[in-house]
Amino acid sequence: MGFKVELQEWVFWPEREDLSIEFMRLLAAAQEGGTTLAECWATAGRIDFADDNSWYREWQKIADTNRERGDAALGNGNRLTATSNWLRAVNYYQAAAFPYDRTDRHHEIATERMRECAGKYLRHRKPGGEVVLIPWPGGYPLEGYFLPASAGADPAPAVICIGEPGQRKEEYLSKVARYAGDRGMSVLAVDLLGAGAGARFEEIVGRSDLEATVGLIMDYLVERDDVDTHRVAIVADGWGSSFVARGIAFDDRFAAAVCDGGIWDLHERAFLRDRLAPVDAQIAARPIVSRVARNIKCPVLISAGERGWLKAERVRELYDGLKADGRDVTLKIFTSEETASAQGHADNTTLANEFIFDWIAERLGIETG
16 A cells, blocks of 8 residues: 555545544644654554554554653653643644543554543643543533643633534644633543443434533533633534534523534525425425524634535535525634635644634634734
C-alpha cells in the first residue's frame, strides 16, 4: 500500500480513507501543539499496512515516548516541557486507539494511557484544570474537563465544547482551550463516553433523549461560583448531527451557540417531504418547518466547510430560509482555497477556531483588542 498525498482531498492512503482522516487530524493538531509534524511524518513512514497492528504499535510507541519525556521533564522541574509532551501523547494515544472497537484490549490500553496523560496535563497546567462528573439519569455520568480562564476571583464567561457521539473530549485540550483562554473564557470539554472505557456507549448513544445532556451540562455550570452564568456559549464540534441544536432549542440559558442551527433537521425534513411528494400532493405543498430552528433563542454561528458532508449550496439555501424566518444566525463557509474546508474543519482547525472564538467573544461582550 503506497503512501501518497492528493492535496485536494487530503487522502494519504487511498485504500484507508478512515486512517487518512485521522492522520489529517493529527497534522492539524500540530498547529496547536497537540502533535509535531516531524513526529507525525516519521511515525506514518514506519507503518506497514500489511500488518494489521502496525498502525497501533507505531502511534503507541511515539505516544509512550512523549509520555515518558513529559514525566522526566517534570522530575527535572520543567513543568512547561512536561505539559507539552503530555498534550502530544494524548493525541498520539487517541490515534493508536482509533481503528479498534471500544471493547478491544488495544483500544482500552491506549485510552487508559491517554486519560492518564490528560489528567497529568490538567493537574500541572496553569491555572490547573479538573476532571468533573455530571449526572446523567439512566446512564453513566458524563465526564468533563474544566479549564478555568484564569486565577482571578471574578466569575468568567465559559464555553462548552462537545463533539458528535463517539468524539473524545481529550482532543479539545489542544484544539480549542488556547482560543478560549486567550479571550478570557473558561472551557468545559465534555463527551458522551463516560468516565471509563465506554463499553456501554453503543447502548447509550441510541437514547431518544440524547439532547438532554446539553441541559444537564448547563445545570452543572450554573452551580459553579467561577462561571458567569449569563455568558455561557456552546460549540458543537463537527456538527454531523443535530443533538446540540435540539438541546439548546428549549433552553434559553445560552448566550451564543456554534452548531448546525437546525439545518440538519430542515434538510432531513425536506428530504422526507420530497420522497413523499409524488404520492401526496398535499405534503408536497407544505412549507418546511423546523421546531428546532424556531425555538433557538440565542445567536447562532453556522461554520461549515466547502468540502463538508452537506454541499455548500445546500447550506446557504437552508441558511437563507432561517434568515427569512427572522433567526439571529451567522453563516461562515470556508473555501478550499483558504482551507478549513473539510468536514469539521479537520484540515485547518486553527483558521476556523480564530473565526469561531472571535464571534463568540463578540457575542459574550468580551474585549479582544
